[in-house]
Amino acid sequence: MKEIILNLRNELRGKLSPQRYEHTISVSFICMALAMKYDSDLDQAELAGLLHDCAKYLGDGEIIKKCQKHGIELTDDERKAPAVLHAKYGAWMAQYKYGIEDSEILDAIRWHTTGRPDMSLLEKIVFIADYIEPRRDKAGDLPVVRSMAFIDLDECVYLILKSTLEYLRGKKCFVDSMSMKAYAYYERIHREKKGEQ
Numbered sequence: 012m013k014e015i016i017l018n019l020r021n022e023l024r025g026k027l028s029p030q031r032y033e034h035t036i037s038v039s040f041i042c043m044a045l046a047m048k049y050d051s052d053l054d055q056a057e058l059a060g061l062l063h064d065c066a067k068y069l070g071d072g073e074i075i076k077k078c079q080k081h082g083i084e085l086t087d088d089e090r091k092a093p094a095v096l097h098a099k100y101g102a103w104m105a106q107y108k109y110g111i112e113d114s115e116i117l118d119a120i121r122w123h124t125t126g127r128p129d130m131s132l133l134e135k136i137v138f139i140a141d142y143i144e145p146r147r148d149k150a151g152d153l154p155v156v157r158s159m160a161f162i163d164l165d166e167c168v169y170l171i172l173k174s175t176l177e178y179l180r181g182k183k184c185f186v187d188s189m190s191m192k193a194y195a196y197y198e199r200i201h202r203e204k205k206g207e208q
């Protein structure tokens with residue numbers, strides 16, 4: 012196995028909780044499975060999956076402080092929904108702490124929680140793998156979303172965003188508007204495919 016992967020795994024095993032580490036390994040393998048299916052680069056997929064939650068050992072307050080310290084600007088939405096910030100700070104850590112220079116990997120980490128309109132193939136792969144990896148068991152729609160992941164990536168992103176927005180609204184959580192923009196984008200693709208306006 013590549014040395015960088017082994018080193019990263021050791022580093023992450025020492026930082027993340029055992030459950031989060033298991034999730035991380037699971038996501039990296041599902042990223043590679045999706046990369047095989049959609050003819051994407053396996054090394055990029057593995058690295059992006061491995062690092063997607065690298066900031067998750069920090070609490071929301073600590074992440075806000077780290078962002079301030081490193082001059083990472085926060086949007087008003089991110090301040091109101093700090094749970095999404097591990098993705099932005101994780102991309103920063105991947106670049107400056109783990110030496111990742113590939114902007115496609117950094118973007119995939121950056122957008123893995125909220126999604127965004129018109130995601131790249133690698134962004135969609137990490138976004139979807141985070142939701143469907145085998146250790147996940149909470150969402151009721153997992154069987155449908157899991158099979159859709161290997162049929163139609165855009166439709167799968169649409170289903171995940173729909174479900175996440177319903178879940179967050181049901182819990183009366185503040186929703187980062189990037190997910191709403193992403194939902195509007197993928198809902199349009201969904202409607203177009205169904206022949207609707």
Ligand SMILES: Nc1ncnc2c1ncn2[C@@H]1O[C@H](COP(=O)(O)OP(=O)(O)O)[C@@H](O)[C@H]1O
Nearest residue numbers: 092094095123124125141175185186187188190
């Ligand atoms: N647009 C959003 N606005 C606010 N919170 C969100 C948004 N999208 C996801 N979240 C929440 O952020 C948290 C982290 O999400 P995520 O990174 O997907 O999960 P995990 O860290 O378990 O892999 C979850 O509690 C999720 O519900």
